[in-house]
Amino acid sequence: MSMLLVLFFTTAWPKNMTVGMAGFSLESSKAVNVAWHDNTSGYFAHKGWDCDGSHRSIRLTKDRRLLSGMGFDMKRFGRKGDAYQEVLEHPFRISTSHGIRIGMSQAGVTSKLGKPLKSLKTNEFTSIMYKKIVPGKVLRNMYIFKAGKLIEISLQLDSIPGCGEDSLSDEGWPWTIF
Numbered sequence: 024m025s026m027l028l029v030l031f032f033t034t035a036w037p038k039n040m041t042v043g044m045a046g047f048s049l050e051s052s053k054a055v056n057v058a059w060h061d062n063t064s065g066y067f068a069h070k071g072w073d074c075d076g077s078h079r080s081i082r083l084t085k086d087r088r089l090l091s092g093m094g095f096d097m098k099r100f101g102r103k104g105d106a107y108q109e110v111l112e113h114p115f116r117i118s119t120s121h122g123i124r125i126g127m128s129q130a131g132v133t134s135k136l137g138k139p140l141k142s143l144k145t146n147e148f149t150s151i152m153y154k155k156i157v158p159g160k161v162l163r164n165m166y167i168f169k170a171g172k173l174i175e176i177s178l179q180l181d182s183i184p185g186c187g188e189d190s191l192s193d194e195g196w197p198w199t200i201f
Contacts, residue, residue: 024153039136040155040164042180043120044068049079049162049180056094059113066117067110068127070094077182083117083125084175119176123166127173132166139166141193152193159183 042049044052045059047067057067067090072079082089087097095108112143123132129149133139139151149168154161161183167175 034073036162037155038121039138040153040161040162041119041121041123042178044081044176045083045115045117047081048120049081049178055079056108058090058093058108058110059115059117060110061117062112063114064117064125067117069095078157079180081175081178086175119164123173123176125173127178129168129171129173132168132173136164154193156183161180 025154047068047070056071058067059065065085067084067087068081069084069090070079070081071093084090090110091097095110097110100115115123117126123135129151133151136153139153141150141152143150147169149171151166151168153164156162159182161181163177164177165179166173167177
């Protein structure tokens, strides 16, 4: 009976979607609002949540402004800022748990994951999104490319309903400051 309950409450995400990246998992409540910096790659990994955990996210980025806007101290030129949280030096893999890695070509990503639900091309960037809705949850995997190469990955897991807004809506996507 207990095995049946575990199977019932465990979500099986499609093979082209993931909840894990850079040593973080969206399904884990451990390590929230933490940012790591990998000195080798120069990338940052951030795991955060809003609304008491009903909106969880993990992002791989090189964009210092993004983390600075979230209150992280981005120590530049040896000065300490006035932000409340420090970015920790911690090595990690710049890939998702299902093998999508920073630097892959857009064709390589779509060949591995299939056709995205949404895509948006601007002058400089292309964003693609995969989305899966299951009872009580919506999972989004988003990939941003520059010159055809993957430069940023964002994973989001939202509870349905969220905190007063429509968790199923993709309004404002791709939710980035590029």
